[in-house]
Amino acid sequence: MGFDPRVDLGRGLVLPNPIGTASGTFGYGFEAEEMGSLIGLGAVYTKGTTLHPRQGNSPPRISETRAGMLNSIGLQNPGVDVVATAYARRWLDWRVPVVVNVAGADQDEYVRVCERLSGAAGVAGLELNISCPNISHGLDFGTDPGRAAQLVAAVRRVTELPLLVKLTPNVTDITEVGRAVQDAGADAVSAVNTYVGMKISLPERRPVLRGLGLAGLSGPAIKPLALATVGRLRRSLLIPIVGIGGIASSRDALEFMVAGADAIQIGTANFYRPGIAVEVARECLEFAAGEGLAGWGDLRQLEPVDSSRS
Numbered sequence: 001m002g003f004d005p006r007v008d009l010g011r012g013l014v015l016p017n018p019i020g021t022a023s024g025t026f027g028y029g030f031e032a033e034e035m036g037s038l039i040g041l042g043a044v045y046t047k048g049t050t051l052h053p054r055q056g057n058s059p060p061r062i063s064e065t066r067a068g069m070l071n072s073i074g075l076q077n078p079g080v081d082v083v084a085t086a087y088a089r090r091w092l093d094w095r096v097p098v099v100v101n102v103a104g105a106d107q108d109e110y111v112r113v114c115e116r117l118s119g120a121a122g123v124a125g126l127e128l129n130i131s132c133p134n135i136s137h138g139l140d141f142g143t144d145p146g147r148a149a150q151l152v153a154a155v156r157r158v159t160e161l162p163l164l165v166k167l168t169p170n171v172t173d174i175t176e177v178g179r180a181v182q183d184a185g186a187d188a189v190s191a192v193n194t195y196v197g198m199k200i201s202l203p204e205r206r207p208v209l210r211g212l213g214l215a216g217l218s219g220p221a222i223k224p225l226a227l228a229t230v231g232r233l234r235r236s237l238l239i240p241i242v243g244i245g246g247i248a249s250s251r252d253a254l255e256f257m258v259a260g261a262d263a264i265q266i267g268t269a270n271f272y273r274p275g276i277a278v279e280v281a282r283e284c285l286e287f288a289a290g291e292g293l294a295g296w297g298d299l300r301q302l303e304p305v306d307s308s309r310s
């Protein structure tokens with residue numbers, strides 16, 4: 001039997017390969033389309049989309065750190081109407097599935113955005129960002145298993161689209177939230193969003209990024225943390241996991257699959273190497289051929305151990 005590079009994230013969302021680009025680091029895919037660098041990608045996960053257009057926070061809102069970056073963009077996006085009409089129409093012609101990342105200030109906003117996107121041909125799936133550290137109240141859903149489950153159940157009622165839930169690592173036990181959203185009807189989870197961080201300007205005696213000074217840390221600095229989190233989730237969930245965090249090479253991506261990721265997303269690395277995701281996808285496929293794998297699952301070493309759920 002030949003190697004099957006596809007990945008099934010549930011409810012009909014089948015990616016041509018596991019390697020996608022992470023929300024907020026790849027826009028809505030149009031720049032990549034112009035550069036011809038969509039070909040070979042497994043999925044595009046869009047910028048977080050809200051009901052109304054948002055300008056985001058005032059600059060500075062990104063800053064480099066020793067092994068990554070901090071951001072406090074604050075969900076700049078054109079609003080769901082533009083995404084569900086003009087943008088979705090363009091995605092219809094693409095081979096690469098586009099998963100729209102969704103954010104909201106409250107449950108009602110999430111539900112309305114998802115409902116609007118459900119009617120839009122061209123949208124392959126939804127990724128609920130219940131974990132944005134850069135808007136007020138944005139973290140509440142992701143840190144509370146009960147509220148997270150309620151939100152997922154409410155969204156599930158208004159859409160038949162594949163539903164991914166993006167988890168925050170800024171919690172004591174991410175598996176509790178993971179299990180709650182799994183039980184509430186999520187088809188897959190994405191893990192992880194950024195870690196809360198801060199950078200200080202010593203001359204100015206204040207945080208570099210405005211507001212509370214808190215921002216989201218991403219990039220190589222978080223890779224071991226994210227790997228550990230994916231491993232923990234793999235041991236307690238039965239649904240697919242999309243691994244994210246500091247992935248910048250095919251080796252990184254393959255390591256996430258060993259730890260239990262079914263698919264992966266590349267974020268920060270897009271900023272310094274546009275086109276990296278396509279390269280990583282190609283190299284992963286070469287690796288699979290060289291190793292004689294039958295499917296990506298052959299790489300996995302960690303399996304669910306929660307016997308009460310099997």
Ligand SMILES: Cc1cc2nc3c(=O)[nH]c(=O)nc-3n(C[C@H](O)[C@H](O)[C@H](O)COP(=O)(O)O)c2cc1C
Nearest residue numbers: 022023024048071129192193218219245246267268
């Ligand atoms: C500038 C920037 C903007 C981001 N915007 C979003 C967003 O709108 N929604 C979301 O779910 N995640 C967002 N993220 C988080 C990334 O999708 C990803 O989870 C995180 O950066 C970790 O992956 P990485 O280390 O490969 O960057 C953003 C990250 C960055 C760096």
